[in-house]
Amino acid sequence: MAKPNKEMLLEWYRQMTLIRDFEETSHQLYFDKRITGVYMHLYSGHEAVAVGAMANMEMGKDHIITAYRDHAQGLIVGVDPNLLMAEMYGKKTGVSGGKGGSMHLASAEHNFWGGYAIVGGHLPLAAGIAFEAQYNETGAVVLSHVGDGATNNGYFHEALNYAGLWDLPVIWLIENNGYGMGTEIDRSAGNPELHQRAIGYGVKDFGRVDGQNVFEVYDVLGKAFEHCRQGGSALVEAITYRYRGHGVSDKQYDSRLAEELEEWKENKDPIEILKKHLLKEYKSVDEADLQKIVDENRAIVEESVKFAEESEYPTTLEELYANVYVD
């Protein structure tokens, strides 16, 4: 695991601010009725979790899979933001041809196995992808995000047991943002120390990390990757917070949690934490450098919106029936 240097930190800053811009733009587009549908789950507030964790991936070899809060993972592995935004619009140029939408972004060529819409449904798939890595001795590790809500679901328990039993190289990265939809974790989990669930299944418990601190996430996940490369499964619980509702249709969220939300945004924002660190540690980096990154991201996201707006919808019966089966 490489010790983070200036270039790495700037890259993390770029990824985190790109995600934030992409998500906040998507939010606005939804309320402007440019992006339609009922489901869209935003990653704002969580950025340090995916960025810090995925910085440990050997791109092209390791695998990433997640649930429906899946935009960030696509951006981090390097899928063209135009294709991601077009998918959110349901356009034929989207990564999934407009058939998947916000919850089903994926890119096979980037080993991004997608977002899945049934809570917990992707967890045994993650175990299966890790099974292939072990079967063919590829040395790859699967990183699987897990929402805190999914840890109460049968899929989680079965998938962890298979991973522990067969030493599958898969990391279970719980993103504990405190709420499974609208229900607080201590109103849904018998033991809210979710990471301890690893122990019951023979998965190595790497404990809790501060999910707002990208350095801490990077460091602990690095150890988890090392563990899995030796053969075995690992679990990490990142404590984080989402700035938006569970999904875009959760309209009362901001007012319901106003105080708590303000506290996280003011004092625990993952981008601000990284920014402060960068400015303090590196004299060669100033506000203007960081603003330039933000401005470049703005142009990228604006371009993705333009691309999505100008793309065509799939409309034909031929498109409707394509890819139900392998011909």
Next chain:
Amino acid sequence: MADKNLPMREALRLALQEEMRRDERIFIMGEEVGYWQGTHKVTRGFIEEFGEKRVRDTPIAEMGIGGLAVGAAMAGLRPVAEFMTINFAFLALDAIINHAAKVRYFFDGQFKCPVVFRAATGWGDQATASHSHTPEPIFAHFPGLYVCSPSDSADAYGLLKASIRDDNPVLFTESIGLYRFPGPVPDDPDYTLPIGKGAIKHEGSDVTLIAYGRAVSWCLKAARELAKEGISAEVVDVRWLRPLDTELIFESFRKTNRAIIVEESHQFYSFGSEVAAQIQENCFDYMDAPIKRVTQHDVPVPFTKPLEELTYPDHTDVIKAVKEIL
């Protein structure tokens, strides 16, 4: 080449064994498939031949069996995942229906999911309500999945090989009541039957009997007895509930102008309902009598033998139904 004579379980075993020898990507997983030699002995000897890497005894955890097989298939392996009985596959409905059948579509063709879910199906031996299901139509409801259920040894052999070699997910059910019945099996390791093609198992001209799985055997017995009375019944074994060989059904119906659909499961929203609707939509001008469905009674299956037997139809119910519409 001379045929072998094998019970259906041995035909299935041979098909699976030959396919595993042919393709290293194939592995099997399921409850008791390894050291216990398979609950229905279809995987007898596999752990000794192929080892623990390719023969995976699983915990009793069907959501995981279903989902793990889907992930492994997407990643390039060719899992044959066994549900000890179809009743346990209900626990994996989400993995089968929401994932196996849909991943290709909602990612618009980026992934394939070449998994075969095997499951023993049917009733008998007083297995009682939760263990007496023949629910293939539930699975056949969903596009993205194929559903296959053989009625004899040769078909079991050729259909299982075809299912394993195909790149789409297949639910492959094996009637518990047929496992021990012997039949000829072609002596050809590349014998496969086409996806979505049924077969005429008995030719006739007065009425068409349409079925899959064990119900085919009731139809064949009924056809033989009806022949003694001068009634000529044609038996269509669809083999696949999805894709359904509607052309074969229509061709037979246009000849006989009458149809009885026979199945082990419930009548409500059934295989028979779908086939009857297909016939009336496509062959209305050829219809000389109402289409009848012969199914089990509309109750959960009871334990006690006399009531269990009363629940299910057999060849006599088929004969009765034929006589009602002739």
